[in-house]
Amino acid sequence: MLNNRIMKxxxxxxxxxxxLKALQKKLAAQTLAVREHKLPVIxxxxxxxxxxxxxxxxxxxxxxxxxxxxxASLEKVREEDRxxxxxxxxxxxxxxxxxxxxxxxxxxxxxxxxxxxKELSKKDxxxxxxxxxxxERQLTDNGYLVVKFFLNISKKEQxxxxxxxxxxxxxxxRVTDTDLAQNKHYDKYMDIFDKFLDATxxxxxxxxxxxxxxxxxxxxxxxxxxxEGIDVALQNHSLAVPIPQNVFPLMDMPKLSDISLQDKTIxxxxxxxxxxxxxxxxxxxxxSIYHKKIPVIIAYEGWDAAGKGGNIKRVTEALDPRGYxxxxxxxxxxxxxxxxxxxxxxxxxxxxxxxxxxxxxWYGRVMVERIEGFCxxxxxxxxxNEINEFEKELYDWGAVIIKxxxxxxxxxxxxRFTLRQNTPEKQWKITDEDWRNRxxxxxxxxxxxxxxxxxxxxxAPWHIIxxxxxxxxxxxxxxxxxxxxxxxxx
Amino acid sequence: MLNNRIMKxxxxxxxxxxxLKALQKKLAAQTLAVREHKLPVIxxxxxxxxxxxxxxxxxxxxxxxxxxxxxASLEKVREEDRxxxxxxxxxxxxxxxxxxxxxxxxxxxxxxxxxxxKELSKKDxxxxxxxxxxxERQLTDNGYLVVKFFLNISKKEQxxxxxxxxxxxxxxxRVTDTDLAQNKHYDKYMDIFDKFLDATxxxxxxxxxxxxxxxxxxxxxxxxxxxEGIDVALQNHSLAVPIPQNVFPLMDMPKLSDISLQDKTIxxxxxxxxxxxxxxxxxxxxxSIYHKKIPVIIAYEGWDAAGKGGNIKRVTEALDPRGYxxxxxxxxxxxxxxxxxxxxxxxxxxxxxxxxxxxxxWYGRVMVERIEGFCxxxxxxxxxNEINEFEKELYDWGAVIIKxxxxxxxxxxxxRFTLRQNTPEKQWKITDEDWRNRxxxxxxxxxxxxxxxxxxxxxAPWHIIxxxxxxxxxxxxxxxxxxxxxxxxx
Numbered sequence: 005m006l007n008n009r010i011m012k013x014x015x016x017x018x019x020x021x022x023x024l025k026a027l028q029k030k031l032a033a034q035t036l037a038v039r040e041h042k043l044p045v046i047x048x049x050x051x052x053x054x055x056x057x058x059x060x061x062x063x064x065x066x067x068x069x070x071x072x073x074x075x076a077s078l079e080k081v082r083e084e085d086r087x088x089x090x091x092x093x094x095x096x097x098x099x100x101x102x103x104x105x106x107x108x109x110x111x112x113x114x115x116x117x118x119x120x121x122k123e124l125s126k127k128d129x130x131x132x133x134x135x136x137x138x139x140e141r142q143l144t145d146n147g148y149l150v151v152k153f154f155l156n157i158s159k160k161e162q163x164x165x166x167x168x169x170x171x172x173x174x175x176x177x178r179v180t181d182t183d184l185a186q187n188k189h190y191d192k193y194m195d196i197f198d199k200f201l202d203a204t205x206x207x208x209x210x211x212x213x214x215x216x217x218x219x220x221x222x223x224x225x226x227x228x229x230x231x232e233g234i235d236v237a238l239q240n241h242s243l244a245v246p247i248p249q250n251v252f253p254l255m256d257m258p259k260l261s262d263i264s265l266q267d268k269t270i271x272x273x274x275x276x277x278x279x280x281x282x283x284x285x286x287x288x289x290x291x292s293i294y295h296k297k298i299p300v301i302i303a304y305e306g307w308d309a310a311g312k313g314g315n316i317k318r319v320t321e322a323l324d325p326r327g328y329x330x331x332x333x334x335x336x337x338x339x340x341x342x343x344x345x346x347x348x349x350x351x352x353x354x355x356x357x358x359x360x361x362x363x364x365x366w367y368g369r370v371m372v373e374r375i376e377g378f379c380x381x382x383x384x385x386x387x388x389n390e391i392n393e394f395e396k397e398l399y400d401w402g403a404v405i406i407k408x409x410x411x412x413x414x415x416x417x418x419x420r421f422t423l424r425q426n427t428p429e430k431q432w433k434i435t436d437e438d439w440r441n442r443x444x445x446x447x448x449x450x451x452x453x454x455x456x457x458x459x460x461x462x463x464a465p466w467h468i469i470x471x472x473x474x475x476x477x478x479x480x481x482x483x484x485x486x487x488x489x490x491x492x493x494x
Numbered sequence: 495m496l497n498n499r500i501m502k503x504x505x506x507x508x509x510x511x512x513x514l515k516a517l518q519k520k521l522a523a524q525t526l527a528v529r530e531h532k533l534p535v536i537x538x539x540x541x542x543x544x545x546x547x548x549x550x551x552x553x554x555x556x557x558x559x560x561x562x563x564x565x566a567s568l569e570k571v572r573e574e575d576r577x578x579x580x581x582x583x584x585x586x587x588x589x590x591x592x593x594x595x596x597x598x599x600x601x602x603x604x605x606x607x608x609x610x611x612k613e614l615s616k617k618d619x620x621x622x623x624x625x626x627x628x629x630e631r632q633l634t635d636n637g638y639l640v641v642k643f644f645l646n647i648s649k650k651e652q653x654x655x656x657x658x659x660x661x662x663x664x665x666x667x668r669v670t671d672t673d674l675a676q677n678k679h680y681d682k683y684m685d686i687f688d689k690f691l692d693a694t695x696x697x698x699x700x701x702x703x704x705x706x707x708x709x710x711x712x713x714x715x716x717x718x719x720x721x722e723g724i725d726v727a728l729q730n731h732s733l734a735v736p737i738p739q740n741v742f743p744l745m746d747m748p749k750l751s752d753i754s755l756q757d758k759t760i761x762x763x764x765x766x767x768x769x770x771x772x773x774x775x776x777x778x779x780x781x782s783i784y785h786k787k788i789p790v791i792i793a794y795e796g797w798d799a800a801g802k803g804g805n806i807k808r809v810t811e812a813l814d815p816r817g818y819x820x821x822x823x824x825x826x827x828x829x830x831x832x833x834x835x836x837x838x839x840x841x842x843x844x845x846x847x848x849x850x851x852x853x854x855x856w857y858g859r860v861m862v863e864r865i866e867g868f869c870x871x872x873x874x875x876x877x878x879n880e881i882n883e884f885e886k887e888l889y890d891w892g893a894v895i896i897k898x899x900x901x902x903x904x905x906x907x908x909x910r911f912t913l914r915q916n917t918p919e920k921q922w923k924i925t926d927e928d929w930r931n932r933x934x935x936x937x938x939x940x941x942x943x944x945x946x947x948x949x950x951x952x953x954a955p956w957h958i959i960x961x962x963x964x965x966x967x968x969x970x971x972x973x974x975x976x977x978x979x980x981x982x983x984x
Binding site: 033036039058059061062065066069070071074075077082083084106108174175177288291292295313316317320321323324325326327329330332337338339361363429432 | 523526529548549551552555556559560561564565567572573574596598664665667778781782785803806807810811813814815816817819820822827828829851853919922
């Protein structure tokens with residue numbers, strides 16, 4: 005893609021100036037349309053060291069009201085980033101609808117550098133390229149405009165720029181080891197870049213190779229592509245998105261109606277005995293995953309009053325408070341709603357070695373949001389695959405993913421609702437919404453069954469927990485957690 | 495405080511168990527009252543290494559619904575923390591109203607360790623102790639319950655515990671260098687701890703020394719103090735807070751009505767010439783502050799349509815996009831409103847070496863929130879001092895703080911409102927709220943005058959920018975910024 009590419013002829017200065025003025029005006033005007041149509045725009049600027057990424061971004065944003073864009077400088081990978089999934093540091097920067105984010109270096113820069121420096125094995129490198137492809141597709145599927153630029157300069161040009169920077173004491177420190185390495189082994193890097201560009205080029209998020217020999221000329225090329233991209237995105241805005249087929253190995257799951265509940269009980273003595281044992285095991289295991297830096301993600305879904313809270317409590321009792329966090333998930337806040345629906349979960353992921361427990365989860369998309377019409381049919385139908393991809397990313401990161409559906413029957417729920425209603429210190433637990441949801445029991449059951457069928461992958465399977473007897477349920481979840489962590493450690 | 499303290503007699507096991515049960519119940523019940531009364535609770539757990547801070551926190555939180563507390567493990571100071579004001583990593587953890595945060599090690603741990611290791615000079619150490627005292631007072635002034643525990647164990651006990659940990663391969667790695675240093679130089683640390691406890695002990699946020707010889711006994715002492723503290727806080731809830739006198743050096747400021755505006759103009763040629771010069775200087779300066787890691791904070795306040803946006807644009811044009819961020823400040827979101835009003839600004843501070851530009855600021859507290867009654871009179875009257883303290887903290891961190899009031903007269907505003915109304919591509923800039931605020935011009939003028947008098951400190955002075963001629967205003971802000979940064983560098 006790089007080496008065999010014919011660059012456009014650079015126009016004359018006068019022609020450039022006139023075209024630039026027009027395009028700068030155009031972009032300034034487009035920003036209003038972008039806000040009106042709530043279009044989120046991601047501009048990824050990659051390229052050779054010293055190819056002028058920063059100053060290019062600087063020239064482009066001068067045409068946009070500072071309130072409507074952010075620049076994310078992502079060249080440096082920080083300590084905290086290393087404790088999160090590879091894509092985390094990029095996902096957390098994605099813009100709200102109606103805003104621009106300019107990424108100065110991104111996933112290409114990090115992956116190709118780590119691969120060139122042998123910090124990444126070929127296998128992991130390819131795994132991450134696959135993650136990147138899914139990530140970009142998910143963004144465009146969810147209405148993001150993703151424009152990717154690669155600033156290209158020749159070996160000779162790069163050498164010249166490095167020298168100029170190095171000669172000036174005020175800018176000397178800006179020359180990085182990577183810049184030097186790139187220039188020394190230019191052809192090797194060229195080859196790596198080329199293959200990466202090919203592997204991540206797609207019709208929805210194509211690569212644009214920019215001739216970086218002159219600032220003005222680079223700005224002109226980028227403005228032309230960006231403004232055109234915005235025009236197209238604004239037109240396509242309302243088009244429905246194809247729903248990808250599932251490509252992940254699924255487990256067979258029973259229908260909720262086939263789960264027998266009444267016989268799943270346990271005696272009090274047996275309960276206290278086993279609880280002590282299991283919590284003891286979990287306590288030790290927490291120590292090891294902390295030490296071995298294994299991230300653990302536990303997701304709780306289930307009927308209202310199924311006993312999630314008490315169940316979670318029995319798990320946390322066994323954990324070192326410094327190593328876990330519980331996230332109660334309510335309806336998204338405005339700044340969360342105006343981003344990809346998985347964003348607010350991505351930003352809540354645990355550091356490696358820690359445990360994150362989600363009390364309700366990203367599956368709200370295919371349950372409450374589906375049933376209440378908080379998202380389009382196309383959105384929730386697409387979500388099954390997006391969630392499987394999300395969990396695959398977590399799995400590739402090395403996370404243990406445990407998903408519980410806490411199951412009770414309709415009568416048991418009624419008993420518990422009534423009890424809460426009549427017990428003063430429990431009343432806060434019951435709301436009108438709980439009663440409204442109860443009326444939609446059948447719709448939920450349909451949605452839950454479909455969810456279980458479509459998102460129980462081999463790497464992140466669902467566990468149905470019979471919870472008419474809460475004590476039985478607590479032991480079962482603890483057993484599953486202990487078991488899953490032991491598998492991950494040994 | 496430590497060495498000359500008489501420890502309470504440890505009760506018998508049976509007595510402990512009965513008292514523990516009662517207190518655990520009490521705390522569980524209190525959590526509902528805490529939510530009802532929207533009381534934010536900060537529990538700081540400090541103490542010797544291996545004194546059992548973590549497991550103590552673990553025992554306490556078992557009585558609280560996981561949805562209502564967070565544990566912040568703050569022993570480790572991260573790379574990112576070092577690029578922020580000392581208090582940043584603690585401030586960002588403060589809870590929302592109605593929630594608990596348990597801090598496992600906090601400002602005492604960090605300060606005393608850095609001082610003992612000679613990473614902090616005596617002068618800086620005392621500066622930070624002063625910051626801590628203000629920080630704790632601000633929290634309690636704003637309705638936070640702050641309970642501070644120090645877990646105390648003897649040199650012999652600590653030695654024993656270190657050995658036990660070190661002997662078990664599964665826990666060996668938990669023994670830190672600090673633990674060893676503390677035990678080796680126990681008396682020296684004792685002395686440092688003692689002085690710190692005295693220096694930061696206050697009636698609003700007192701220290702409680704806990705005998706850490708036994709887990710159960712420690713839990714009992716802590717539960718007694720915590721539950722009692724909550725009872726008291728719930729009673730005091732409605733009491734008004736004394737308004738502290740200003741203790742910071744203030745600059746004389748003119749009244750807005752004394753500012754002459756019409757004569758502050760500049761010719762177009764002069765403008766383009768000076769703009770180029772100043773932006774050039776600023777561009778170079780940005781390079782140096784980035785290199786020298788000096789944080790710069792620029793705060794914009796002013797009348798609607800005074801020209802803040804265009805003014806900010808002329809500043810950002812001169813900055814490297816990788817080194818600055820613009821924060822447009824709207825009304826706070828729920829999770830921001832339910833914390834100390836400065837929290838959302840603290841969490842938006844730049845990293846050292848970066849520039850943060852605030853389009854509207856923390857001064858909303860003493861303007862719109864005062865006038866619209868979004869906070870109590872006691873709140874906004876207290877805020878002048880709280881803001882001066884906040885900016886002092888930034889100044890002590892080494893930040894350059896530049897505050898602009900962009901000034902126009904009432905007629906000029908009307909002209910610009912009308913122009914916006916009648917220009918399609920500018921209509922989005924004008925809202926009914928702008929017109930409503932305009933009706934309250936006089937109230938705002940009173941509030942602004944008081945703000946300028948009370949918050950123009952020598953370390954963070956206000957600059958009034960005459961902006962009837964926007965070009966004149968832009969040059970003046972640029973000159974002030976360039977000047978302030980040059981002073982900080984040379």
